[in-house]
Amino acid sequence: MKNSGKFGLMLLGITVLIIAFIDLASDKQIDWSKTYDQRDKIPYGLYVTREELPEIMENQVQVEDFTSTNYDFLKAFLSEKEQSSLVYIVNGFYEGKEVTGELLKFVERGGEVFISANGFPLYLLDTLGIKQQYHYPHNFNEVINVEDRPYSLADGKTAHYKDLDYPGLFCDLDTVNTRIIGHYAVEDREIPNFIELRRGKGRFLLHLEPLMFTNYYMLKEENFIYGAAVLKLLSNKEIYWFDSTFKGTQEAKTPLRVLLQNDGLRQAWYILLFGLILFLLFKSKREQRAVHVVDPEPNLSKEFARTIATLYYESGNPGNLIQKKVEYFLYEIRTHFQLDILQLEDELFARQLSLKTGVPLDECKNLVELLLRYRKVRTATDAELVALNKRIEDFKHKAHML
Known part of the structure; x- marks a missing residue:
């Protein structure tokens, strides 16, 4: 029991030295958050x-x-x-x-x-x-x-x-x-x-x-x-x-606020808590089996999207990309504004789109005509794809869809 206590004190001392070294050697990261707060002295504070x-x-x-x-x-x-x-x-x-x-x-x-x-x-x-x-x-x-x-x-x-x-x-x-x-x-x-x-x-x-x-x-x-x-x-x-x-009105009322607001006192408080935890661990007689950690399946959505985009780009078929761009944009209109895209060819569709988005009626009519023209296109050029993408992005900004 005596040897265990000495070992715990040695480990605590080593831990304190490591924390102090890391704190002195590490560079403090700059916070680039755009808070627009008059109390913040970070780059994007006021x-x-x-x-x-x-x-x-x-x-x-x-x-x-x-x-x-x-x-x-x-x-x-x-x-x-x-x-x-x-x-x-x-x-x-x-x-x-x-x-x-x-x-x-x-x-x-x-x-x-x-x-x-x-x-x-x-x-x-x-x-x-x-x-x-x-x-x-x-x-x-x-x-x-x-x-x-x-x-x-x-x-x-x-x-x-x-x-x-x-x-x-x-x-x-x-x-x-x-x-x-x-x-x-x-x-x-x-x-x-x-x-x-x-x-x-x-x-x-x-x-x-x-x-x-x-x-x-x-x-x-x-x-x-x-x-x-x-x-x-x-x-x-x-x-x-x-x-x-x-x-x-949101200032912390806890008695520990003085310790937590001062960097040195806060570090000392954390070291004290860590030392107490080590003491309890070494004094405890209970042994627990290690639990195997099962890592979750990685999210490969980004890699999948990059692979699909590369395949489409290398296939050299802008017409197919235009069709998918149009269909995805129509899906966004349906989910954002609850409009029936099956009525796209109806004259009232452009008027309803203008009322719900706040975009002028003429622009909505031109956009609907453009979507109808490219919806069934089989062949197209890169310039047409870029132009269509610009028209759609401009409309999204005006309709506050982004």
């Missing part, structure tokens, strides 16, 4: 922007946080903050119809709403009379150069951003109430990604690509100047920053 916002506004405004997760709270909050600005920097602005309606009333009374997001709800876009799309190259096989893409503001400030492969854009803009105040250059064209929409006594400032305000970009001088110029467009004296996570 800590720098939130902390620097008072300085950006030259300390002439009052900056506070708010959350809109509770509709009743937001309604009461906005009724008291008519001459103020709301700032949303989120991955996707997908508030419900009720919350969006309150924001519209808030703007009509003279408020100001700044939203930087990758996507907006259809209800808001339809109400404001605008559309949102994404920029894709004409040829999907070409290499996209995103290392030096310029983004400019109406006042002339320009910054270059990389890693923004398919940036968003606004289209079908009303020139009476809408003003383009930001764009990016692609193929010798200026594509709008930042607009101002007047509504009632107030206005919306809609900006696409919230990554521009994350720590990764705002720590670069050129990008910081661009981001600061965008935020300086806020005109009210009171600014309320939307807290997307609202962690204030």
Whole structure:
């Protein structure tokens, strides 16, 4: 029993040394999660922007946080903050119809709403009379150069951003109430990604690509100047920053929170627990047979799909691929929108498709005609296959099927 105790202490000491060595020698991995959280100091957090916002506004405004997760709270909050600005920097602005309606009333009374997001709800876009799309190259096989893409503001400030492969854009803009105040250059064209929409006594400032305000970009001088110029467009004296996570009410109440929040104390706690487990194991007189571990069957779906794709590619029969592409797309339409694809040749099918997807009727009619033409095709070219794939992918994006 004495020898067993000594052996356990030796093993515990060796374990502590190994853990300490691994902790000192290992490189801490960078977290590239796109949290858009004002507390996160990771590359895609918003800590720098939130902390620097008072300085950006030259300390002439009052900056506070708010959350809109509770509709009743937001309604009461906005009724008291008519001459103020709301700032949303989120991955996707997908508030419900009720919350969006309150924001519209808030703007009509003279408020100001700044939203930087990758996507907006259809209800808001339809109400404001605008559309949102994404920029894709004409040829999907070409290499996209995103290392030096310029983004400019109406006042002339320009910054270059990389890693923004398919940036968003606004289209079908009303020139009476809408003003383009930001764009990016692609193929010798200026594509709008930042607009101002007047509504009632107030206005919306809609900006696409919230990554521009994350720590990764705002720590670069050129990008910081661009981001600061965008935020300086806020005109009210009171600014309320939307807290997307609202962690204030989610802080752990356990007495161990002090240990778990400190790296050194947390490691010491884990070592102590591990040592206690070792002690119990060596003091226990029960011996248990080893249980044979049966590994589950590996998932070879990806390899199977790659093999089938290679066979189709080497067979050189684009017509067969077009038929399967059409049938799979029709299956998606049936499952997403509950439409009877057996009625594809019916004139009402395109109208029903347009109503359920929000895509214009003419585009739906053209797409249905294209599907009918290629559904029974036997021979085709690679160019036709690529063109059909582009048409289908464009439709999916407009119909929010992706």
